[in-house]
Amino acid sequence: MLILSSPSGAGKTTIARKLLESHHNLQMSVSATTRPIRPGEINGRDYHFVDRPTFDTMVHDNAFLEYAEVFGNCYGTPRAHIMEGLDAGCDYLFDIDWQGAQQLYQRAGADVVRVFLLPPGIDVLENRLRSRGTDSEEIISGRMDRARAEISHWDGYDYVVINDDIERCFEKVRTILDAERMRRSRQTGLVDFVRGLTAPDAV
């Protein structure tokens, strides 16, 4: 389970897309949400759209690896789906904030790798947020405050990568993913392999 967090505007979406393209057994975790479906969104691809009673029942049944309420809408990561995929040898990419990362780490522990992307400078972040449209100064200012708040939780992550160049940043996150897959604890089949090596009659 690879968690990718960053303040809005630090390039997380692009990095996530490139990771999914380059690693075929890496899948995006699809959250459940109570917010209404928007035009162009597909149920099951973008989100699992559920009503509030269904969401509340799932919370009650401990069916989420992490969940949160944001501006009146609920979002959560369904546990069963992820666990089945992991058992089948799939890795999952999570685009969640620091609170989601904290919950997921608490519930899934050693299986989680947390990567935080930082912008190369606060001016770069502000320029990216401004270039998105014709938002008012007030909205920009609010986004910058949220970005700073998110950044302030950088120390809850295993890895920190500064996104000064999207290709270089992608290579770094890819390196982290590839290395973490070589951890002894994540390599299935090693026990049998070593048993074969050390058997007294193996030659």
Add this chain to the structure above:
Amino acid sequence: MLILSSPSGAGKTTIARKLLESHHNLQMSVSATTRPIRPGEINGRDYHFVDRPTFDTMVHDNAFLEYAEVFGNCYGTPRAHIMEGLDAGCDYLFDIDWQGAQQLYQRAGADVVRVFLLPPGIDVLENRLRSRGTDSEEIISGRMDRARAEISHWDGYDYVVINDDIERCFEKVRTILDAERMRRSRQTGLVDFVRGLTAPDAV
């Protein structure tokens, strides 16, 4: 501190040489030893050659990160030299066995990354050991026993890499080294960088 362990014949020396060539701020840890200097060896490059009383005093002064006695000769990693290098931003590569790895991990903990190389098959290992010279069956057999004993400690390592191809194996170990350098806890200067990003008057 990157520990590279493997049974004899699994390609560790080649991988270590390639790592040192490709990473300029990675240095080989030079052990102190009481064994006599051999022709072609250079004091300070291959080993720090010391007499037994000097070695014993260093043990007594807790001056080793790890040490062991093998066939009547003592080997140890001098603590002060490594610590100074680490403070200066240098990484160190350790070519030590599982007991040295265990000691180093106990004394240096989070600063240590342990990588274990495995041969692709026990027959490959035996062929490599045989091709080294005209040793007797008894000597070969003893080496194979020691190799199996070393392999049996594979589960004390963070990463396991199977050396089925020297280039591919090198790329994997390099990936591990590069990823581990991106760990938040190993990146110096991040605290100041984030302080700059989150300062209220930073824009």
